[in-house]
Amino acid sequence: MSENDNQVPNALVRVGDRTLAVRSATLVKRGLALAESLQPGDAAAHLNLGNALHRKGDQDGAIAEYRTAIRLQPDYSPAHFSLGFTLMIQGDLEGAIAEYREVLRLGVVSFLVHYYLGDLLHGKGDQDGAIAEYRAAIRIQPDHAGLHVSLAVVLENKGDFSAALDEIEKARELDPNDSSIAEAYERIRRKAGRHG
Amino acid sequence: MTTRITQTEPPEARELEKKRAELATLETRLAERELDLATLQAELHSFEGIYLRVVGFRLAELDEIEAKIAEAMARHKPKDQEAQDRASQARAQAQDSARTVEAEQEAGKREPFRPAENLKKLYREVAKRIHPDLATDESERKRRHELMTEANRAYEEGDEARLEAILREWESSPESVKGEGPGGELVRVIRKIAQVEGRLKAIDAEIARVEETDLYQLKTQVDQAEEEKRDLLAEISAGVDQQVAEARGRLGSITGRGATL
Numbered sequence: 001m002s003e004n005d006n007q008v009p010n011a012l013v014r015v016g017d018r019t020l021a022v023r024s025a026t027l028v029k030r031g032l033a034l035a036e037s038l039q040p041g042d043a044a045a046h047l048n049l050g051n052a053l054h055r056k057g058d059q060d061g062a063i064a065e066y067r068t069a070i071r072l073q074p075d076y077s078p079a080h081f082s083l084g085f086t087l088m089i090q091g092d093l094e095g096a097i098a099e100y101r102e103v104l105r106l107g108v109v110s111f112l113v114h115y116y117l118g119d120l121l122h123g124k125g126d127q128d129g130a131i132a133e134y135r136a137a138i139r140i141q142p143d144h145a146g147l148h149v150s151l152a153v154v155l156e157n158k159g160d161f162s163a164a165l166d167e168i169e170k171a172r173e174l175d176p177n178d179s180s181i182a183e184a185y186e187r188i189r190r191k192a193g194r195h196g
Numbered sequence: 197m198t199t200r201i202t203q204t205e206p207p208e209a210r211e212l213e214k215k216r217a218e219l220a221t222l223e224t225r226l227a228e229r230e231l232d233l234a235t236l237q238a239e240l241h242s243f244e245g246i247y248l249r250v251v252g253f254r255l256a257e258l259d260e261i262e263a264k265i266a267e268a269m270a271r272h273k274p275k276d277q278e279a280q281d282r283a284s285q286a287r288a289q290a291q292d293s294a295r296t297v298e299a300e301q302e303a304g305k306r307e308p309f310r311p312a313e314n315l316k317k318l319y320r321e322v323a324k325r326i327h328p329d330l331a332t333d334e335s336e337r338k339r340r341h342e343l344m345t346e347a348n349r350a351y352e353e354g355d356e357a358r359l360e361a362i363l364r365e366w367e368s369s370p371e372s373v374k375g376e377g378p379g380g381e382l383v384r385v386i387r388k389i390a391q392v393e394g395r396l397k398a399i400d401a402e403i404a405r406v407e408e409t410d411l412y413q414l415k416t417q418v419d420q421a422e423e424e425k426r427d428l429l430a431e432i433s434a435g436v437d438q439q440v441a442e443a444r445g446r447l448g449s450i451t452g453r454g455a456t457l
Contacts, residue, residue: 024244024296025410026289027252032414034251034432045431052434055441 043073047082054086062086077106081113093120111141115150122154130154145175152188161192212382219385222392227324229399231316235309236406238352242309243415248300250429254436256293261443263290268450311354318359322347326366329391332384 038045050065063086069079084099100117103110114137122130134151141147152167168185175181263286270276270283311319326344331337343362350358406412421428 024248024252024300027248027255027293027296028244028410028414030255031247031251031432032410032417034435035414035417035428038428038431038435045426045435048434048438049431052437055437 041072043069043076043079046072047076047079050079050082050086054082059086059090063090075106077103077108080106081108081110084113084116088116088120093124096120097124109140111137111144111147114140115144115147118150118154122150127154127158131158143174145171145178145181148174149181149184152184156188156191161188164188165192208379208382212385215382215385215389219389219392222389222396223324223327223330226327226329226392226396226399227320229396229403230323230327231320233399233403233406234319234348234351235311235316236403236412237348238309238311240406240409240411240415241352242307243418244411245300245303246308247411247414247429248297251432251436252293252300253297254433254440256290256297258436258440258443259286259290259293261440261447263287265443265447265450268447272450309352311351312356315351315354315356315359318356318363319347319351322359322363322366325363327392327395329395330388331391332387 038048046065046069050062050069053059053065054062063083066079066083066086069076070083073079080099080102084096084103087099088096097117097120100113100120103113104117114133118130118133118137121127121133131151131154134147134154137147138144138151148167148171152164152171155161155164155167165185165188168181168188171178171181172185263283266279266283266286270279273279323344326340326347328337328340328344331340343366347359347362350362418428421431
């Protein structure tokens with residue numbers, strides 16, 4: 001704006017602020033673009049803020065922001081997913097399950113959602129539910145060793161050692177160097193042999 | 197029988213009275229508009245400082261990471277001129293952003309500008325009495341301009357004592373006293389009216405220009421959001437933080453040094 005000072009006769013010139021305004025112009029323009037992308041009541045703005053709070057460790061603040069995003073846009077699946085994850089790490093299994101199921105109901109195809117759901121259902125003792133979710137995750141991401149291990153462990157707990165052995169074998173093929181998979185394989189193989 | 201001698205008022209004296217009244221109205225309006233402009237500038241100045249401290253330094257951090265990414269890509273493709281150019285541009289932007297943020301930090305912390313009513317009243321009085329467009333010659337104009345510049349600074353800093361001192365200084369100066377006959381005075385008042393009208397138009401243009409700036413637009417959005425109980429600067433910061441986290445991840449995957457750079 002400093003050039004304008006010369007165009008206005010007798011303008012009450014204040015040099016310092018105008019000089020700085022020129023220097024910060026680029027940073028201000030970028031801030032304005034971001035602000036304009038965050039319209040009032042924009043769910044994305046609350047999701048972003050929630051994610052920032054989550055990273056800072058303010059989980060309650062993050063949950064509040066995710067819920068606001070969902071209130072503003074009930075079909076906003078990223079907010080349901082983030083809320084589900086935060087509730088999961090806070091130990092609210094029921095809440096997390098509800099959010100992940102909502103993500104799936106909204107048509108999202110994600111092995112991760114099924115994977116987390118499998119873990120949560122397993123944690124609640126719902127073995128059949130966990131098996132169904134792990135299988136759904138594997139259909140989307142068949143080469144994820146961790147999924148086969150999780151499925152094998154639930155099947156093992158359920159006493160279906162033959163199916164468990166199939167799964168742990170797949171995991172071993174995908175990640176032959178993982179010692180914990182190798183140990184699980186030996187254990188399940190022994191059990192499968194005993195019961196087979 | 198008494199004889200009454202009626203002294204007819206000269207026409208220039210009547211005209212002078214009318215013009216003085218007109219000038220008085222314009223002076224009041226001028227003081228009000230100068231206050232509007234000074235308040236707008238001071239508000240924007242303090243907002244700019246707050247913005248740079250809250251959002252600006254995050255953008256500067258993002259630019260630094262983006263520059264490192266571009267430089268890593270350029271090292272990876274030493275014969276790719278486009279990659280070299282991108283790296284140079286990204287580094288220039290990062291340096292520019294860093295300089296801006298550092299300049300603000302050196303300027304010290306700023307609070308939102310919220311002038312007290314008494315401060316505004318004093319400023320109006322100063323503008324009304326000292327305004328450069330009320331000068332009748334160049335040397336007086338220069339003197340008024342200097343005092344007005346100082347008054348602007350005092351207003352922005354909320355320094356009531358300084359504004360009062362400026363006013364006292366002016367009242368006791370020879371420029372504040374004028375004695376002329378009605379004819380010369382009329383010419384002087386007419387000239388002042390023209391000058392004040394010119395300045396009023398210039399202030400309107402200046403305010404319109406300020407209102408077109410990105411800084412003003414951004415401040416308006418932040419103020420509107422505040423009325424809705426939203427902290428827009430925090431929301432913008434969160435968006436930038438996310439971009440910073442993503443950029444760190446990209447840089448980590450490129451350099452193979454993990455995401456904690």
